[in-house]
Amino acid sequence: MKVNLPGQTILLPSPVLIVGTYDGDGKPNMMNAAWGGIVCSNPPCISVSMREATLSFHNIKKSEAFTVNIPSEKYLVEADYVGIVSGKDCNKFEDAKLTPKKSQLVNAPLVLEFPYALECKLIKQVELGSHTMFIGQIIGMVADDDVLTPNQLPDIEKVRPLLFGSFGNMAYYSIGDNLGKAFSAGLKLKK
Amino acid sequence: MKVNLPGQTILLPSPVLIVGTYDGDGKPNMMNAAWGGIVCSNPPCISVSMREATLSFHNIKKSEAFTVNIPSEKYLVEADYVGIVSGKDCNKFEDAKLTPKKSQLVNAPLVLEFPYALECKLIKQVELGSHTMFIGQIIGMVADDDVLTPNQLPDIEKVRPLLFGSFGNMAYYSIGDNLGKAFSAGLKLKK
Numbered sequence: 001m002k003v004n005l006p007g008q009t010i011l012l013p014s015p016v017l018i019v020g021t022y023d024g025d026g027k028p029n030m031m032n033a034a035w036g037g038i039v040c041s042n043p044p045c046i047s048v049s050m051r052e053a054t055l056s057f058h059n060i061k062k063s064e065a066f067t068v069n070i071p072s073e074k075y076l077v078e079a080d081y082v083g084i085v086s087g088k089d090c091n092k093f094e095d096a097k098l099t100p101k102k103s104q105l106v107n108a109p110l111v112l113e114f115p116y117a118l119e120c121k122l123i124k125q126v127e128l129g130s131h132t133m134f135i136g137q138i139i140g141m142v143a144d145d146d147v148l149t150p151n152q153l154p155d156i157e158k159v160r161p162l163l164f165g166s167f168g169n170m171a172y173y174s175i176g177d178n179l180g181k182a183f184s185a186g187l188k189l190k191k
Numbered sequence: 192m193k194v195n196l197p198g199q200t201i202l203l204p205s206p207v208l209i210v211g212t213y214d215g216d217g218k219p220n221m222m223n224a225a226w227g228g229i230v231c232s233n234p235p236c237i238s239v240s241m242r243e244a245t246l247s248f249h250n251i252k253k254s255e256a257f258t259v260n261i262p263s264e265k266y267l268v269e270a271d272y273v274g275i276v277s278g279k280d281c282n283k284f285e286d287a288k289l290t291p292k293k294s295q296l297v298n299a300p301l302v303l304e305f306p307y308a309l310e311c312k313l314i315k316q317v318e319l320g321s322h323t324m325f326i327g328q329i330i331g332m333v334a335d336d337d338v339l340t341p342n343q344l345p346d347i348e349k350v351r352p353l354l355f356g357s358f359g360n361m362a363y364y365s366i367g368d369n370l371g372k373a374f375s376a377g378l379k380l381k382k
Contacts, residue, residue, distance in 0.1 A: 001336045002303075003343070004295065007310065007329035009235045010345050011228060012261055012352040013366060015202060037202060037228025039240045040319035044200045047238065047324075049230045070203055076370050081377030095380055104195065112193075119198065126317060128231035128326070133238075135319070138198035145192045149359045152194070154201050156356035156364065161203040163354070163366060164373060165347035168340045172376070173347065175204060175354060176367035179267050182355060185363070186272030189286055 009035070013163035013173065016079055019048050020067035020100070020109045020117070021059035023087075028100035028109040030092050031056040032083030034164045035131060036068070044138040046118060049131040055087040060134050064122040065106035068136075069114045072160045073174050079162060080172070105140045115159045116143035200226070204354035204364065207270055210239050211258035211291070211300045211308070212250035214278075219291035219300040221283050222247040223274030225355045226322060227259070235329040237309060240322040246278040251325050255313040256297035259327075260305045263351045264365050270353060271363070296331045307334035307345045 014034040021029050035049035046068055050057040060066050071079040078096040085092060093100045093109075100109035105119045120136025127133075147158040156175060163173040205225040212220050226240040237259055241248040251257050262270040269287040276283060284291050284300075291300035296310045311327025318324075338349040347366060354364040 003334050003336045003339065005332040005334060005343060007235050007331050008344070009229045009232055009237070009329065010307075010309075010332065011206060011208075011237065011259075012345060012347045012350050013204065013206065013354060014229065015204065015206075017202075035229045035231070037238065038200045038205065038226045039238060039317075039324045040226070040322040041200055041242075042321040043319070044198050045319055046200070046202065047228065047230060051232075068202075073370055077376050077380060079377070080371070080373060080375070081380040084374060084377050085381060090382065095382060116201075118201075124317065124319075126230075126315065126326075128234075128236055128315075130233040131231040133230045135317075138200065140198050141196040141201065143194050143196060145194045148194065152196060153199070153359040154203060154357075155359040156203045156354075156362075157360070159203050162370070163204060163347075165366075165369075166345075168344040168346040169348070169369075170373045170375075171347075172370045172373055174367035174370055175356075176365035178356075178360075179264055179353070179363045179365055180271070182271060182361045182363055183275060184271070184361075185268050186270070186275050189268060189272040190276060191281065191286060 010166045014166050016162040016164050018069040018071055018082055019056055020069055021056050022063055023059050024062055028093050029055050029087035030082045032079055045135050046138055047133050047135050049133045051131055063107045065108040066120050066136055067103055067108045067110050067117045069111040069117040070161050071114050073162050076172055110142055115147040116154045201357045205357050207353040207355050209260040209262055210247055211260055212247050213254055214250050215253055219284050220246050220278035221273045223270055236326050237329055238324050238326050240324045242322055254298045256299040257311050257327055258294055258299045258301050258308045260302040260308040261352050262305050264353050267363055301333055306338040306350045
């Protein structure tokens, strides 16, 4: 039976994006953002949305740059910690024993221990209400060589990213089974 | 060892969003979009990005409404089919044997067989290059009662959504194990 419910921000799954930024003094910070996704192929762009109350919001406004780091499942505790505390009160990199490494392309730190990251230059800001959407052009990627496919792309089975199950049960999940090929499995329905 | 790569639209995982729209004559269409995500909490908003070459692009421009339907893993073939063909050439609902049902809140069709959907009113368009981002305010949700938690929210373990593994291996995945509680697992690092 179908049930009508209020409009809510429940996208299944939501990603776990660890956004890296510097403040005006070069102190690195990380934020755990579930509100984001790819928004354009050419130029390649990603969006991350933040409240003005966050340190990362102001860091991006100043630096016009950020990284999007994808944690592997073994960094669940660290990724969750990043979403619990504010960088205004502590140094999240030090507390989580993670290593900031300056991107060679943008003025933002990479999380060295995570398998890959997108390096983004801010190109647009869209104010929507509680959140401002920051759109970054992805001008480079940095990846561990052992998570790449033969054609040099991050392989989800080697990256082992975390998923967020949203507000239904507020839990993180691993990826499961490979169920079939994209742009292929559906061909059998083509007339 | 870290490898520097060109900037590419690789977010792991990417969602599988089946966007429902009507054309000017009331013919329903579906599009398979991996470029999208939640962008604001209040008002609740989601973005989906499309190329001008798609029928859905023009349908949204006219109707100023769309639905975002989350397919369960048993609809992998149908979801993939939706991404292979164009609604300009066929009726995807008929070919995939899926049922369009008009939303009670917006001028767009729901996919009746899928476990839940977001009903969206277009509030903003952002042209980025190859893609235009359509931002919809989520004004309602429709869900099967058997995928809900006791607090009436879609439960990822019952919805069993599909994930897209992006360009690395171009495959769909199921969700895997519940690895831990969000806003909880990280507390052990708090000083």
